[in-house]
Each structure stands twice: as structure tokens, then as C-alpha cells.
Amino acid sequence: MNPEYPFDDAATARAVIDDDGNLVEWNAGAERLLGHRPAEVVGRPAVDLLAGAGQSGSVAPEGDRWDGTVTLRRRDGGVVSVWLLAHRLRPNADGPDRWLVVTPLEGAGPSSPDDPLDNIGLLESPCAIAIYDERLRLRRINAVMAEVLRLSEEHVRGLRAPELTGRAQSTDIEQHLLRVLTTGRGTDVRTYVPVGGDRTYAWLARMAPITDGEGRVHGVSVAAHDFTEHYLAQERLQLVNEASVRIGTTLDVTRTAEELADICVPALADFVSVDLLDPPEPGGEPPTGRLSAPVSLRRAAHRSVNPGNPEAVAELGRVDVYPTPSPQADALLAAHTIVASTSTGDLAQWLAWDPARAARIKEYGIHTTMSVPIRARGTTLGVAVLTRFKNPAPFTPDDVLLAEEITARAAVCIDNARRYSRERETALALQRSLLPRSLPRTAALTAASRYLPAARSGVGGDWFDVIPLSGMRVAMVVGDVVGHGVAASATMGRLRTAVRTLADIDLAPDELLTHLDDLVVRLSEEAGTDGSPGEVGATCLYAVYDPVSRRCTLARAGHPSPVMVPPGGEPEEIELPAGPPLGLGGLPFESAELELREGTVLSLYTDGLIESRERDVDTGHALLREALSASSGSLDETCDHVLQALLPPGGPADDVALLLARTQGLPSSQVATWHIPADPALVAPIRKQVMEQLGTWNLSEASFTAELVVSELVTNAIRYGTPGIRLRLIHDAATLICEVSDTSHTAPHLRRAKIFDEGGRGLLLVAQLTQRWGSRHTADGKTIWAEIGLLDEE
Numbered sequence: 001m002n003p004e005y006p007f008d009d010a011a012t013a014r015a016v017i018d019d020d021g022n023l024v025e026w027n028a029g030a031e032r033l034l035g036h037r038p039a040e041v042v043g044r045p046a047v048d049l050l051a052g053a054g055q056s057g058s059v060a061p062e063g064d065r066w067d068g069t070v071t072l073r074r075r076d077g078g079v080v081s082v083w084l085l086a087h088r089l090r091p092n093a094d095g096p097d098r099w100l101v102v103t104p105l106e107g108a109g110p111s112s113p114d115d116p117l118d119n120i121g122l123l124e125s126p127c128a129i130a131i132y133d134e135r136l137r138l139r140r141i142n143a144v145m146a147e148v149l150r151l152s153e154e155h156v157r158g159l160r161a162p163e164l165t166g167r168a169q170s171t172d173i174e175q176h177l178l179r180v181l182t183t184g185r186g187t188d189v190r191t192y193v194p195v196g197g198d199r200t201y202a203w204l205a206r207m208a209p210i211t212d213g214e215g216r217v218h219g220v221s222v223a224a225h226d227f228t229e230h231y232l233a234q235e236r237l238q239l240v241n242e243a244s245v246r247i248g249t250t251l252d253v254t255r256t257a258e259e260l261a262d263i264c265v266p267a268l269a270d271f272v273s274v275d276l277l278d279p280p281e282p283g284g285e286p287p288t289g290r291l292s293a294p295v296s297l298r299r300a301a302h303r304s305v306n307p308g309n310p311e312a313v314a315e316l317g318r319v320d321v322y323p324t325p326s327p328q329a330d331a332l333l334a335a336h337t338i339v340a341s342t343s344t345g346d347l348a349q350w351l352a353w354d355p356a357r358a359a360r361i362k363e364y365g366i367h368t369t370m371s372v373p374i375r376a377r378g379t380t381l382g383v384a385v386l387t388r389f390k391n392p393a394p395f396t397p398d399d400v401l402l403a404e405e406i407t408a409r410a411a412v413c414i415d416n417a418r419r420y421s422r423e424r425e426t427a428l429a430l431q432r433s434l435l436p437r438s439l440p441r442t443a444a445l446t447a448a449s450r451y452l453p454a455a456r457s458g459v460g461g462d463w464f465d466v467i468p469l470s471g472m473r474v475a476m477v478v479g480d481v482v483g484h485g486v487a488a489s490a491t492m493g494r495l496r497t498a499v500r501t502l503a504d505i506d507l508a509p510d511e512l513l514t515h516l517d518d519l520v521v522r523l524s525e526e527a528g529t530d531g532s533p534g535e536v537g538a539t540c541l542y543a544v545y546d547p548v549s550r551r552c553t554l555a556r557a558g559h560p561s562p563v564m565v566p567p568g569g570e571p572e573e574i575e576l577p578a579g580p581p582l583g584l585g586g587l588p589f590e591s592a593e594l595e596l597r598e599g600t601v602l603s604l605y606t607d608g609l610i611e612s613r614e615r616d617v618d619t620g621h622a623l624l625r626e627a628l629s630a631s632s633g634s635l636d637e638t639c640d641h642v643l644q645a646l647l648p649p650g651g652p653a654d655d656v657a658l659l660l661a662r663t664q665g666l667p668s669s670q671v672a673t674w675h676i677p678a679d680p681a682l683v684a685p686i687r688k689q690v691m692e693q694l695g696t697w698n699l700s701e702a703s704f705t706a707e708l709v710v711s712e713l714v715t716n717a718i719r720y721g722t723p724g725i726r727l728r729l730i731h732d733a734a735t736l737i738c739e740v741s742d743t744s745h746t747a748p749h750l751r752r753a754k755i756f757d758e759g760g761r762g763l764l765l766v767a768q769l770t771q772r773w774g775s776r777h778t779a780d781g782k783t784i785w786a787e788i789g790l791l792d793e794e
Helices: 028-034 143-149 161-165 169-183 228-246 253-264 327-334 348-353 355-364 397-434 486-504 509-527 617-630 635-646 680-696 700-720 762-769
Strands: 012-018 023-026 065-073 079-089 098-104 128-132 138-141 187-191 203-211 217-226 271-277 295-304 319-322 338-341 368-376 379-388 445-452 460-468 474-484 538-546 551-557 563-565 591-595 601-605 656-663 671-676 725-731 735-742 772-778 781-789
Touching: 012 028, 028 065, 028 079, 079 161, 128 143, 138 143, 143 217, 161 169, 169 187, 169 203, 169 217, 228 253, 228 397, 253 271, 253 295, 253 379, 253 397, 295 327, 295 379, 327 338, 327 368, 327 379, 348 355, 368 397, 379 397, 397 486, 445 460, 445 474, 445 635, 460 486, 460 656, 474 486, 474 601, 474 656, 486 509, 486 538, 509 538, 509 551, 538 601, 563 617, 601 617, 601 635, 617 635, 635 656, 671 680, 671 700, 680 700, 680 725, 700 725, 700 735, 700 762, 700 781, 762 772
Parallel strands: none
Antiparallel strands: 012 023, 012 098, 065 079, 079 098, 128 138, 128 217, 187 203, 203 217, 271 295, 271 379, 295 319, 338 368, 368 379, 445 656, 460 474, 474 538, 538 551, 551 591, 563 601, 601 656, 671 725, 725 735, 735 781, 772 781
16 A cells, blocks of 8 residues: 655554454554554454444444544553544455555644645635645645545545545555655646545546745645546446447357456446347247247356356356246346346345345345346347446446447347358258268279368358269269358359269260359359349369279369379379369360379368468468378378368368278279170170170179170160270179270160160160160260169179
């Protein structure tokens, strides 16, 4: 409490008493008054110094200040009756309260009739005036200041500023007084110091030196101007502005509720709880129309001036039922703010119904609650309950208006977060429904995948797929639609469907991307308005792997290149022609072909994996290669390791799709090939050789169907194709594939023969006897293929 200044400390008797009633400080003035040395009284109960009937059982007074006359026991056995002023000292940090008890020992008045400190004209000012002497002891106050302090001049004369107010801020005031006293120059001090009673004052204090006729400084006058109402209005406006900045920083309902509680504690309340209504069904709207009691509310957030929120009864996330009467239900049913006080019995019926809350209210001395409905856009979302127990003042009408203004701003943010969360859940559900639930098992490769939505910007349009093709080949695709939300997910679904459709007709990767680019251009035109195109764009990587030749053909449209990890080798990025993003239209795409050793791992991904604000793309690529090199487990384990190594703990800033594929080769023993001259007489010998091959493969059960299919396809190739005919049989555990190729680019089509037609039924029989059939164009012609299921044959 003592500032550094060169004056004695014995002009007042001062003691500090802790919250248990024991003396912890005893100054020289107190020793001078009662004779007790500090070592004799510090640590002892203060009530031991009281004398007189009825005083020995005295307890700490209520409120923050007390003054009155008491009889004290001196060390020599005598007693003395003194006026005492006691202030409650609230600690800045966590800790018990203390009491400062003072009484002036000096300051009886002016030393002579012409003392400049006894300036009657100054004391008659309509402002609150205080005059301090050369020792910075209070000498005089006028009637206005006495009314403000609620103390008479007779009692307070001789006190220093910190002793007069009991506030640490008053120490700063005393430093200003000392500066005026020593320099002789006046100053204006703006201070927000509570100076007495149960009201807080904001002051503009004008300090001026008091001099005699020769210019010598004898003291300091303080003219205090009360601008409390302006200060409080400024504080409220500042709190509203702060709420505008601090509430709604995220689109998360729980975080927004926490921000509402944070802004109100301790500025408005000592404890704040935010309880929200649950929608009738997941992802639905909160209940509309008039509510009925009892009301079920889920605790979204709470905040207290005490660490750990010890006053809270409901746990975070728990649903509690609030009947009428209760502050929560009453405010929601009435649709306006309700202030209730324990002193008036407003809460008696509710507390009788809820003993746990009644015990907390009694334990912490809660005296007032204010329940503010949380409403936005005509919808009731919940209720915020503000509680006071450390702050002794009840809620005022201005407090109610302030709480309603802050809650209204928070309500809009909570509603925005709720709507965003619902849209995000819808988009995520749509996204996951459009992505493959599981990857197909093929003889060409094994694969694993991961999809992670963006943590902050919402669900995007990233996708991946593994598509079985004819001839045991398999296609791998990874794409990324521009934008986020339901629209991006829907566009992703259309593009994924288009890719699968184009893959079914066995287009080369560069041709497929060309068709896909045309589709995105059309989608942009459909999404546009007023004749201007919309903003639909995407990137894509498409690859086709053939396990027979062990060659892979790839093309990309503005997408990151894949990373290849050969068996026993180091990861390396595959160099591919870049290609423009989809949607620009008219620009060509190029493909590249490379041979892959069996066991090579291909890593296909979207840019959300390697790009972020914290690092550049090159660093992301390096981290990806390092993660792929360090992982030696299964593909699923590698996926998890890659995501853990490259993504931040809070989740990715953009969607991430990751597809890992390990190639497998088909042994030459499972492939048989015949080159056939264009002679119809050779069809029968070819059928015989096919039957012998099936016998070698132990596939005699499929021989009847295979004989018919081979006969039809080879006959058609000889009749309608061009020379360079080749028959190839491929089989694995589940499928036998018959392929007939020639150098003609004319593809056959299935038609139904009429009753009296002699031909036209061949391909119809092939279609009915096989699982699938089709054709694909090659660099030197076409291939007609048919798949026969072996497991069904068994």
C-alpha cells in the first residue's frame, strides 16, 4: 500500500486483517495508538484487541467498507475509543480477501489563521474538493466531497489517499499528488477509482499546488469532476464492440457459446452458463413456435471468475430438464429477459425443486441471476444465464440492455454456426455417399485410400476411385473440384459418374480427360446466370495399369503428379505433361506411359495433402517422399503415416484425398495368345486349341461357354474385320477373358435379330452367356472382349 515518498508513516494507525480475522500487518501509528509492538500482535486474532461488552464476538462486516467507533484495549491495560475506517482489499490474483483498518492520529486543522490550506473560497466550489498538506495528508474536504465519500471531514482529516479509499489505484493518485507538490505544476488525472460506498466513481481530478504569497508550495488541491455515467456508457460501448470482434471467430456452435461466456465474465457477471435447445432430430431445426415446460437444454458453455467453474452444476454437453419456475424456462417461455434475486424469494420454488443448485447458491453466495433468451431470425436457440456473487451490486436496467445486446450478437453467430454445421454435415454425408465405400479387389493391384474434409473451410469436392477395366486392367483416378460445400460435392458426384462412364468405353487417359473437360465446360455454362458462365472447375489425374504388360498410362489435368515408390527403391515424382485444369476448354491433354515393376507403389493425392500456408509445395513434396520412404507396413498403415506426417493436428485447411496402389503382375502362364489368318476354315482348329488350353488350366467347366464365345468372336473378326487377327485368353481365380483383336476400327454393336433373319444372333448369345462384353479401341485397331465368370460355373 505504501508508495515511495519521504514522509513519516506514523500519522495514522493502520492494520491489515486477513480473511480469518488474524492481524497480518501493524504499522508504527498503530503501535503509537495502542502500545502493542508488531511482534506481539501479528498473527493473533484482531478481536483480542476489542474491549467493551458485546464486541468480543464481532465478525467481518458485510460489503466492501465500514466505518464506526469502537473501544480498543491498550497494551498498558487501558482502553481507548477511536473511529475506524475499514476497507475490503480484493486481491488481483487468486487468494483470500483482506481488510485494511485505519484511523487518523494527526491532522487537527490549520496551524494558523492565515494558513493557505484553509482556503474557504476553494472549499465553497460546487465541485468535490479535497486539500492535502505537505505530507500528503488530507487537511480539508468540502461538503460535496464529504457526500461523495459518505464521511465527515472530522473523521478523515489526516488520512492519505490509499487509506481514504482502500484501493490500490489510489497509490497512483498519491504519486501524482507528490509530483505536483515537488514541482509546483498542476496536472489533470483521469482515474476510475471506486472511492466509497457501494458505487463506483470515475473521476477527472484536477490537481493544483497551493502556494503562499511568496510562491512556496504548502499543499495540493484536488477538484474532482464525476463523469461516472459517461464512463459506464463508454465501458458498455467498448464491451459491445469487443463482443463484435471476439464472438463468432469460428463457425463452431460450441466455440461461439464459449466466446459469449468469456466476454461476459467478469465484465457483466461472475458466472455465465449458455444452454442451447436440441433440435427434435439430428441435423434438424430447433423447435419452432411457442415452447412448453419443462424445457430440455444442453449445456454448451460456462465460465466463472473462479478457475475450474466450481459453481457449475450441469456438465458440458449434458442435457438437463428445467421446469417452471426456473430462470431458464421462465425466460424462454416469456421470450424476454428475467432478473431474479435470492433476497426477494424469486428462486425459492426452483431451488426447492433442485437441491444441488440450492446448495451451490448458498455456498458461493449467489444473490442475483439474469436469464437472457438466445434468439436469432425468429428462432429460439437457447438461454444465457448471468450470475453474480462476488460483485455485490444487483443487475441494473442498463446491465439488462447490455446483456441483451451482446446476446443478440452472439445469437446470430450461433445461428450462423448452426446453419453452417448442418450444411457441412449435409455436404459431408453427400460427399461420403458419392465416394466409393470400398475399393474393388483386382488381380492388377491392391489399394488403400483416405479422405479427410477440410477442418475450417468445409467439405470440398475431392474424390478418388479404382475402376476395373477389360483385360484385367484397372484405372485409378483422383480429382479435386474447385470450391466447398454441397455444390462442390454434387459436382464431384457428377464428374465421378462421368469418369466411370467414360472408363467403361475404354478411352485412353488423354481422350478421357478431353471428354471430361467438355463436360466441365457445359456444367459451367449451366451454372451461369445472365448469359455469363458459372465458376465450375476441377483438376484430375487418370491412370490405367495393365498387369499383363506391366505398363501404366497416365494423364493429368492441372493435378499434382503422382509419386512412385519402386520395390527396394526411393520415392520419386513421376514427370507428366501438366495439362490444363478442367473447364478451360479447347486445350489438349497428353499422356505418358511407363513400365512398372511388380510391387511398385503409386501415390495419387490432391493438393490439400502437400499445400498449406505454413510451407511451400516443394517442402510438401519432400515431406511426402520422406513419409513414403519411412513407411514399411501395409498400405493402410502407410496412408495413416502419410497423413500424420503431412497434416497439422487440427486437421487440413483443404480437403485431402489419398490413394495408394501396389501393382501386381499377371504371370505369363495365365495368358495364352494365337495369331489367326483371315481364313474361316481355321475357326474349328482354333476352338480345339482353346479347349486344350482350358484343360491345361483346369477350367473344363467353362469350356462350353468359352467355345461358343471364341467361335462367334473369331468368326466375326474373320468376316468383318481386317487381317492381323489375334485371340488372347486371360484368366485368374474368378474370371476367364476372351479377347479378339483386329486392325479394323469399326466396332460391332448388339442388335436383336428378327424371326426370319438367318444371322444377327451371335453377339446376343455372347451377351447372355457371359458376365460382360464390350469393345475398346487400340492404337492399331480394336479389341472385342467377353468375361466368363468361373465361380458361377463351379
